[in-house]
Amino acid sequence: MTRIVNLRQARKQRARDDKRAKGDANAARFGEARSERLTRQAEADRAERIHQAHKKDE
Numbered sequence: 001m002t003r004i005v006n007l008r009q010a011r012k013q014r015a016r017d018d019k020r021a022k023g024d025a026n027a028a029r030f031g032e033a034r035s036e037r038l039t040r041q042a043e044a045d046r047a048e049r050i051h052q053a054h055k056k057d058e
Helices: 007-030 034-053
Strands: none
Touching: none
């Protein structure tokens, strides 16, 4: 037997889910302390410098 779906409710639920996912992504992106953000950036910069230093010259 098929299940009857109210399209209005399904559309609203999908919008809520999308909004929740976007909020979770923003919390992960902006929800960290300044010191943690600077530490993460410093580690990324260091990794990039090491990567660039090991490249061969053409």
